[in-house]
Amino acid sequence: MPPLPSYEDALSRVLAAIPAPLPRRTRELRFAFGATLAEPILADRDQPPFNRVTMDGYALHAADIVPGVRLRVVGEVPAGAEPDINITAGQTAKVSTGAPLPPGADAVIRHEWTTVSADQGFPEVAFTINSASPGDCVHPQGADARASQPILNTGARITPITLAIAAGAGVTRAQVIAGPPIVHIISSGDEIVPSQTPTATLRPSQIRNSNSEMLQAAIPAFGASLRDSELIPDDPHTTVESVDRALSAADVLVTIGGVSAGEHDHFPAAFKKAGVQTIIHGVAIQPGKPVLIGRRPNDGALVVALPGNPVSVLAVMHLFLWPILRHLAGAPSDLPWRPARLAGETNAKPTRALYRPAIEIEPGLVEVPQWHGSGDLIHASRTHGLIEIPPASAPIPAHTTLRFLPYPSRTAAPPDVAP
Ligand code: AMP
Ligand code: MG
Numbered sequence: 190m191p192p193l194p195s196y197e198d199a200l201s202r203v204l205a206a207i208p209a210p211l212p213r214r215t216r217e218l219r220f221a222f223g224a225t226l227a228e229p230i231l232a233d234r235d236q237p238p239f240n241r242v243t244m245d246g247y248a249l250h251a252a253d254i255v256p257g258v259r260l261r262v263v264g265e266v267p268a269g270a271e272p273d274i275n276i277t278a279g280q281t282a283k284v285s286t287g288a289p290l291p292p293g294a295d296a297v298i299r300h301e302w303t304t305v306s307a308d309q310g311f312p313e314v315a316f317t318i319n320s321a322s323p324g325d326c327v328h329p330q331g332a333d334a335r336a337s338q339p340i341l342n343t344g345a346r347i348t349p350i351t352l353a354i355a356a357g358a359g360v361t362r363a364q365v366i367a368g369p370p371i372v373h374i375i376s377s378g379d380e381i382v383p384s385q386t387p388t389a390t391l392r393p394s395q396i397r398n399s400n401s402e403m404l405q406a407a408i409p410a411f412g413a414s415l416r417d418s419e420l421i422p423d424d425p426h427t428t429v430e431s432v433d434r435a436l437s438a439a440d441v442l443v444t445i446g447g448v449s450a451g452e453h454d455h456f457p458a459a460f461k462k463a464g465v466q467t468i469i470h471g472v473a474i475q476p477g478k479p480v481l482i483g484r485r486p487n488d489g490a491l492v493v494a495l496p497g498n499p500v501s502v503l504a505v506m507h508l509f510l511w512p513i514l515r516h517l518a519g520a521p522s523d524l525p526w527r528p529a530r531l532a533g534e535t536n537a538k539p540t541r542a543l544y545r546p547a548i549e550i551e552p553g554l555v556e557v558p559q560w561h562g563s564g565d566l567i568h569a570s571r572t573h574g575l576i577e578i579p580p581a582s583a584p585i586p587a588h589t590t591l592r593f594l595p596y597p598s599r600t601a602a603p604p605d606v607a608p
Contacts, residue, residue, distance in 0.1 A: 193473040210519030224368020235331035240290035248294035254321040297326035370517040373439035374418040377447040410597040428455040446497030476501035476563035498563035529593035537581035546572035
């Protein structure tokens with residue numbers, strides 16, 4: 190077995206294998222916020238699709254409105270109804286905002302300008318205005334756009350407004366360029382249950398899906414967009430199906446757990462089956478050694494497979510996922526490493542670099558909480574970033590200057606209160 194690559198080597202291999210920024214691709218627009226349309230979006234029908242009533246009131250012939258007139262109410266058209274009445278001269282129908290204007294009518298008088306009374310059992314409407322014009326309180330069919338006309342042009346940015354315009358024409362997916370990488374998360378493990386599972390229903394062997402909460406919260410801080418997060422059992426068929434689906438819908442599939450060499454670790458085989466080529470599998474780091482990163486050449490979809498222990502997820506998402514997402518977004522992939530001194534002597538390992546959650550007790554001075562293994566995330570609760578402890582055969586003395594990677598500011602703990 191060749192020795193595992195160092196973190197630096199592995200990351201440069203990964204970045205060199207990923208063309209950036211993201212290519213043109215078809216995406217769900219709501220996750221492509223900030224991207225640019227690579228194709229126009231056309232109206233699927235006239236906008237509005239019918240003569241739309243814009244006020245609660247009475248639909249009628251505008252020419253009927255003369256001083257003292259009373260019109261007979263012959264029906265009602267609420268929003269969402271297809272009108273089955275024809276309004277002739279001298280008649281009116283009660284209508285609601287958003288309803289189609291009934292045929293025959295050419296205007297609506299708002300109900301505030303009317304008084305309704307009954308005459309021989311028939312309701313009649315009188316008016317507090319003396320005249321009306323055709324088109325009053327009607328938004329005519331096709332006034333905003335005609336069917337097949339572009340309502341958004343190539344180059345339009347995906348914003349809340351353009352999302353709504355596209356959705357109004359039934360378009361929720363389209364070709365886009367640039368914008369945030371879209372991430373899909375798959376957590377795995379027969380022992381993992383949804384994080385909302387109440388204690389009373391948990392078996393002792395079951396573990397709540399805490400990792401996906403951490404990852405989901407970090408995705409926006411890494412400049413990316415979260416599409417979905419799902420949980421699957423340790424089952425080869427489910428793994429293959431979920432991986433396939435996620436790779437087609439997202440730019441980056443992040444998986445949690447199931448990436449080591451155990452017989453219940455199904456991700457590596459599923460990636461292979463989906464056409465993913467491995468860029469790295471295994472890095473000389475602790476935690477996070479089994480990390481796998483690969484790319485599917487035909488569409489450029491990436492996988493970043495994290496080992497399941499929570500501190501491994503914490504370390505690898507900062508060390509690899511963060512620069513990869515920055516790179517895909519077209520930003521510089523460099524992370525904000527800076528020098529920091531160790532407050533106390535710290536253990537090292539001869540064969541692997543250690544990435545330990547650390548507390549910045551004052552600017553440039555870090556304390557490394559006692560390590561309880563990569564399963565214990567609680568010891569990291571007050572930490573501000575990762576300190577890199579290079580391979581060494583003896584403990585690293587206090588005051589040694591090393592590299593420190595602060596978490597992105599949105600996800601870091603507040604500045605430490607001195608003990
Ligand atoms: P694995 O990488 O699948 O071998 O998992 C390593 C350890 O991490 C096991 O103890 C798992 O129970 C735990 N683990 C895996 N996935 C999660 C998760 N989503 N949330 C919390 N713990 C997890
Ligand atoms: Mg597992």
